[in-house]
Amino acid sequence: MSAGDYWYLFILIPAAVLAVFVGGAVGIMKLQRMSNDAVSGAGRSQHVLRVGLPTTARVLDANDTGTRVDRIFIITRLRLQVDAAGAEPGFETSIDVPLSPVRLPQFAPGQIVKVKVDPATHHVAIDQPRR
Numbered sequence: 001m002s003a004g005d006y007w008y009l010f011i012l013i014p015a016a017v018l019a020v021f022v023g024g025a026v027g028i029m030k031l032q033r034m035s036n037d038a039v040s041g042a043g044r045s046q047h048v049l050r051v052g053l054p055t056t057a058r059v060l061d062a063n064d065t066g067t068r069v070d071r072i073f074i075i076t077r078l079r080l081q082v083d084a085a086g087a088e089p090g091f092e093t094s095i096d097v098p099l100s101p102v103r104l105p106q107f108a109p110g111q112i113v114k115v116k117v118d119p120a121t122h123h124v125a126i127d128q129p130r131r
Helices: 009-040 042-051 101-107
Strands: 053-069 072-081 091-099 112-117 124-126
Touching: 042 112, 042 124, 053 091, 053 101, 072 101, 072 124, 091 101, 091 112, 091 124
Parallel strands: none
Antiparallel strands: 053 072, 053 112, 072 091, 112 124
16 A cells, blocks of 8 residues: 555545634634623623613713723723613612723713613613614
């Protein structure tokens, strides 16, 4: 047997290495997305946006937490005075939200933002574009 009899190995081995590399890269990207969702509270926000009551809130304070999502979006801690929603009285709360630098002026102290409030837990989610 000569080296020419094993020509298919020159195709199979690089293809296998490439498949392992691509599979690992996809796995890393999925882990990063899960981590970003956990940091930004995406799961809770989606729930509140589905079941929450619409209202507005005044931004009392906005602080950069120093955390970034996808190297662009700034996790910002907003202190809000939430207006009454339905039978729920108004209240003050703080939430962390990922904001695009372009949208930061819309969340400056004194601005009114649209929110939804979960009547069962008083969790709040921003109900307007943030990215």
